[in-house]
Amino acid sequence: MKKKRKRPAKLCGANLVDGSGRTCGQPAGWGTGTGRGVCRKHGGNTRAHKVKAQREAAKEAVAVYGLPIEIDPADALLQEVWRTAGHIAFLAAEIQNTERANLALLRLYQSERVHMVRVCMAAIRAGIEERRVALAEHHGVMIAQVIRGILEEKGIADDADVPAMVRRHLTAIDGGKK
Numbered sequence: 051m052k053k054k055r056k057r058p059a060k061l062c063g064a065n066l067v068d069g070s071g072r073t074c075g076q077p078a079g080w081g082t083g084t085g086r087g088v089c090r091k092h093g094g095n096t097r098a099h100k101v102k103a104q105r106e107a108a109k110e111a112v113a114v115y116g117l118p119i120e121i122d123p124a125d126a127l128l129q130e131v132w133r134t135a136g137h138i139a140f141l142a143a144e145i146q147n148t149e150r151a152n153l154a155l156l157r158l159y160q161s162e163r164v165h166m167v168r169v170c171m172a173a174i175r176a177g178i179e180e181r182r183v184a185l186a187e188h189h190g191v192m193i194a195q196v197i198r199g200i201l202e203e204k205g206i207a208d209d210a211d212v213p214a215m216v217r218r219h220l221t222a223i224d225g226g227k228k
């Protein structure tokens with residue numbers, strides 16, 4: 051049987067200047083609100099440190115959510131916000147329009163909403179202003195309305211494959227990559 055090893059908590063780790071050769075044992079980012087890097091006694095509240103911590107948070111979120119890595123992490127997070135918002139808006143309309151309760155659709159809708167909250171939180175933690183996050187969300191909803199309008203006019207909006215198709219196509223948009 052494998053022994054359970056305690057994962058070492060992340061620490062500040064700055065070198066102490068008392069000549070002891072030890073490093074600071076405060077939790078990482080202690081007193082800075084970032085939860086990472088050096089503590090507030092060791093420069094954690096400087097602007098440079100905060101920017102670095104936010105960039106790290108964005109990079110981590112990009113990895114967690116499998117977002118494109120070839121673009122700026124903050125942009126990738128904002129893209130995921132509008133993409134997810136669009137998908138949620140699409141699913142919400144779909145659920146409203148379907149007469150029978152569709153469990154698969156509801157499950158998808160719920161999991162997308164959970165994802166949305168997480169991605170928004172990751173974006174805020176990465177230092178992206180709430181105003182920009184809200185704007186990205188708004189864009190996603192608009193895109194979903196356009197897609198839905200077209201599919202409805204063609205009479206295919208309620209096809210079972212459509213929700214997954216919409217997600218796929220939203221993912222394919224590169225969000226104005228330069």
Ligand SMILES: [Zn+2]
Binds near residue numbers: 090
């Ligand atoms: Zn420290």
